[in-house]
Amino acid sequence: MLHLLLAVIYLSFISLGLPDALLGLFDGLSLVERAEGGYDDDIPDVITIFKGPHERCFGDRDEMVAEIGKTIIHPNQIQPVNDGYKVTEKNYKDALSIINWNSKEDSYVSGNRDGERMNEYKTHLNWARKTCFLAEAFGVIPQTV
16 A cells, blocks of 8 residues: 655745745655655655745635645545544544533533543633534544444
8 A cells, every 4th residue: 555645844934046936846756656666655755835936826825725735635635634634522522512511500620421531611612612613524533432
């Protein structure tokens, strides 16, 4: 199985004396070289993205981020990348309990349903909102027994 390791570096303030239209650099093996084998699978390819030229080429941040995403993520990598954002069922249940917290009747600190964690309403509310957002967008990994 071919493992594509990729490191992305987003440079904000760097001047390498490169042409202003250069959006980025790739340092790694081409797909042809990779298919031939004989390479060290532990060394990642590196894509360096230059912020300034991207900002000048695209109208707004969303357009720029979308273009960078299309450039560095191959369609075959979309599902594995999305899977990485899924949340565990345990985290999802804790997040729901924090969001649905009855702060008028309950204290602001409580153990979770499994008794394994301490949930604090004020401390964990932002985490809970983010976790629920990720669960809705990418899914929940079912808990295995």
